[in-house]
Amino acid sequence: MLKLEKIKKTYVTGDFVQDALKDLSLEFRENEFVAILGPSGSGKTTLLNIIGGLDRYNSGNLIINGKETKNFKNEDWDAYRNNCIGFVFQNYNLIPHISILSNVEMGMTLSGVSVKERREKSLEVLERVGLKDHVHKKPNQLSGGQMQRVAIARALANDPDIILADEPTGALDSKTSIQILDLIKEIAKDKLVVMVTHNAELANKYASRVVELKDGMLIKDSNPVKESKENSKYEIVKTAMSFLTALSLSFNNIITKKGRTLLTSFASSIGIIGIALILSLSNGFDKQIDKFEAETISSLPIIISQNSLDLDIDTMRDMHDNYQTGDNKFPSDKEIYPYESYYEEIVHKNIFTEEYIDYIKDIDKTLLTGVSNIRMINLNLFRKGEEVYPVVLDQTSLQSLPKQVDESKESYLSRNFDLLEGSLPENKEDIIVIVNPFNQLNNRVLEALGFDFEVDKIDFKDIIGKEIKLVTNNNYYKKVGNIYTINTNLDEVYNKKGNITLRVSGIVRMKEDVNFAILNEGIAYEEELIEHFIENAKESNIVKAQVKANYNILSGQKFQSEEEKMYLLSALGGSSIPAMINLYPNNFDSKEEIIKYLDKYNDNVIDEEKVIYTDLSSTMSALSGNIMDAITIVLIAFSSIALVVSSIMIGVITYISVLERTKEIGILISLGARKKDIARVFNAETFIIGLTSGILGIVIATILIFPMNTIIENLSGLPNVAVLNPIHALILVIISLTLTVIGGYIPAIIASKKDPVEALRTE
Numbered sequence: 001m002l003k004l005e006k007i008k009k010t011y012v013t014g015d016f017v018q019d020a021l022k023d024l025s026l027e028f029r030e031n032e033f034v035a036i037l038g039p040s041g042s043g044k045t046t047l048l049n050i051i052g053g054l055d056r057y058n059s060g061n062l063i064i065n066g067k068e069t070k071n072f073k074n075e076d077w078d079a080y081r082n083n084c085i086g087f088v089f090q091n092y093n094l095i096p097h098i099s100i101l102s103n104v105e106m107g108m109t110l111s112g113v114s115v116k117e118r119r120e121k122s123l124e125v126l127e128r129v130g131l132k133d134h135v136h137k138k139p140n141q142l143s144g145g146q147m148q149r150v151a152i153a154r155a156l157a158n159d160p161d162i163i164l165a166d167e168p169t170g171a172l173d174s175k176t177s178i179q180i181l182d183l184i185k186e187i188a189k190d191k192l193v194v195m196v197t198h199n200a201e202l203a204n205k206y207a208s209r210v211v212e213l214k215d216g217m218l219i220k221d222s223n224p225v226k227e228s229k230e231n232s233k234y235e236i237v238k239t240a241m242s243f244l245t246a247l248s249l250s251f252n253n254i255i256t257k258k259g260r261t262l263l264t265s266f267a268s269s270i271g272i273i274g275i276a277l278i279l280s281l282s283n284g285f286d287k288q289i290d291k292f293e294a295e296t297i298s299s300l301p302i303i304i305s306q307n308s309l310d311l312d313i314d315t316m317r318d319m320h321d322n323y324q325t326g327d328n329k330f331p332s333d334k335e336i337y338p339y340e341s342y343y344e345e346i347v348h349k350n351i352f353t354e355e356y357i358d359y360i361k362d363i364d365k366t367l368l369t370g371v372s373n374i375r376m377i378n379l380n381l382f383r384k385g386e387e388v389y390p391v392v393l394d395q396t397s398l399q400s401l402p403k404q405v406d407e408s409k410e411s412y413l414s415r416n417f418d419l420l421e422g423s424l425p426e427n428k429e430d431i432i433v434i435v436n437p438f439n440q441l442n443n444r445v446l447e448a449l450g451f452d453f454e455v456d457k458i459d460f461k462d463i464i465g466k467e468i469k470l471v472t473n474n475n476y477y478k479k480v481g482n483i484y485t486i487n488t489n490l491d492e493v494y495n496k497k498g499n500i501t502l503r504v505s506g507i508v509r510m511k512e513d514v515n516f517a518i519l520n521e522g523i524a525y526e527e528e529l530i531e532h533f534i535e536n537a538k539e540s541n542i543v544k545a546q547v548k549a550n551y552n553i554l555s556g557q558k559f560q561s562e563e564e565k566m567y568l569l570s571a572l573g574g575s576s577i578p579a580m581i582n583l584y585p586n587n588f589d590s591k592e593e594i595i596k597y598l599d600k601y602n603d604n605v606i607d608e609e610k611v612i613y614t615d616l617s618s619t620m621s622a623l624s625g626n627i628m629d630a631i632t633i634v635l636i637a638f639s640s641i642a643l644v645v646s647s648i649m650i651g652v653i654t655y656i657s658v659l660e661r662t663k664e665i666g667i668l669i670s671l672g673a674r675k676k677d678i679a680r681v682f683n684a685e686t687f688i689i690g691l692t693s694g695i696l697g698i699v700i701a702t703i704l705i706f707p708m709n710t711i712i713e714n715l716s717g718l719p720n721v722a723v724l725n726p727i728h729a730l731i732l733v734i735i736s737l738t739l740t741v742i743g744g745y746i747p748a749i750i751a752s753k754k755d756p757v758e759a760l761r762t763e
């Protein structure tokens, strides 16, 4: 059934050429016990390894059941070893970190036999060799004789046709040797057993045929085959190890060195920890910024001004670049170089047509908390102290309150300001005093309210009820010839009918948690008041006269431009078109809606008629967002270095593991493992380490987030900033897994390329 024809095996080490087998021809019967004798170095082991497919012959032919092996591929040899051959070695060659049962099962595990079947078969052969009670022990818990029995059981388990034993009793005492030989003889009843020994006495006693080698040549054969008969056809099943088998094999190995695995995993998880912490921080800050936007930035208005700077980030960048276009920076020559200003490009004249004002009025009211119309209007305000004097306050101290558009919503004022005294304005006669966060009011405002600002402090109660009079145009201006002048008899002006008496109804201050409010310290009145004033002013003599005249009705001088006239008309209250409109969005989403609405208007008009608005909040958040992104990327880049270093480390450790497990690799190959399977075992190992380190990294990062949040809260007052996004965690575990598997790939390939004969020789 097995026939060697002129087998030649030559070992070349450097310049030295060793012929281990010299054209050896030998044939075996299907069923006999052959002992191979010969002095050390005569080529016995080489012969066995060639028969077993562990080693390749240089020339000649090996014929198995009529099948030539000359053109065998690696996988054919793997399958041959797995199906047809059972090896028994002098030093047992059991895998130390798995149980006796698993050792015996290994050949079947490699060929993908079901768990149930391989368990049954293994227990059967273990019972046959008398080890039924020891199946769950590890190899090092057995005696030498017992270990050799396990090796025999393993060789038998897959029911091969040929058992190859290389000095199976060489490491055993004589009594145990006899027991083992009895067992082998028993096996040889229905198999071909080829046993190498140097004990001629035992060979003659037990074997049915004794073959003697010397210097790689056959010198004696006690019972040579006379006529060969081929009674069965060669047929073998290919082996296939599942990744799950590889995993469990590696898992068992890893369990035996828990400490190292844990340390390795921990070291390689540091990169993951770093990235996870950075991501959770930046994630948290992004969320904080979003919240900030939603709560506070949305209280910043969208500003639509007649003179608008079209300033977005890109334009600002362009402007900046523009400064840098000169040939020389800090030149020493005494010359000035003209260049084109950007101003023309960025300034945009918004024309507020009636149509546009109506368009703004039609904004969905539910989106807004308020609208304020800023007007360049001259309110005729007077106060009576000891005598009547004009109240002169500029736009920053005398402001109109944002108009509440939706009664069901909290007004801008009560949303952003605390009422300190009195009540909020209820009608157009009520005005409100706004103090700054230090409860201060500047002297101009105090003077307007009739206070001596030399004093240290003023009681809230003294301010409530203070009066200012708003005088109509007709009461204030009088016609003199072709022009109008102001009536200098202020007492008379003050007391005329038609004027409105304004009264301070309350004192407010910006809320502590509000970051920014559009109203300054000073006096604020209801929009209704100014609407009333304009209505009245439009009908006033001075405005009517100014509408007709094309000269300045106050000075008699000609206007230089139409704009100048419009400007004066507005100041006199003759125009209801505001200089600036501030829209206060209800929340962040509403702001987006409003912007969409404003953009829609611009889509339908030519460039000159477009109305450009300024969205302060988006400029602010875009900046902060960009900075956060940049910082995050830099930090992640640093941590990634740790990650790459750790995957290299995994490679090194896997390589060490390959060196340590060289013997195991040899054993697996002798049992029919393919190159692929060997690589798989090591890939499985790095897979386990990669997974462990990824999960470990995420767990540690999750734990570290707690103290980190405490520190951030102490520093900034923001609770629970850092939050790890589960998707990020998952991606990080996958990255860790991928990197370690890549790191371990080369060592795994090295492992799979190992020469089994050499691998089995290593101790």
Ligand code: ADP
Pocket: 011, 012, 013, 018, 019, 020, 038, 039, 040, 041, 042, 043, 044, 045, 046, 047
């Ligand atoms: P035996 O088992 O009969 O003691 P071997 O088959 O192990 O002898 O070796 C036969 C010869 O081939 C010896 O001279 C040995 O030194 C040589 N040899 C065996 N394996 C190798 C090898 N891997 N490299 C070089 N020489 C080898």
Ligand code: MG
Pocket: 044, 045, 046
């Ligand atoms: Mg030998």
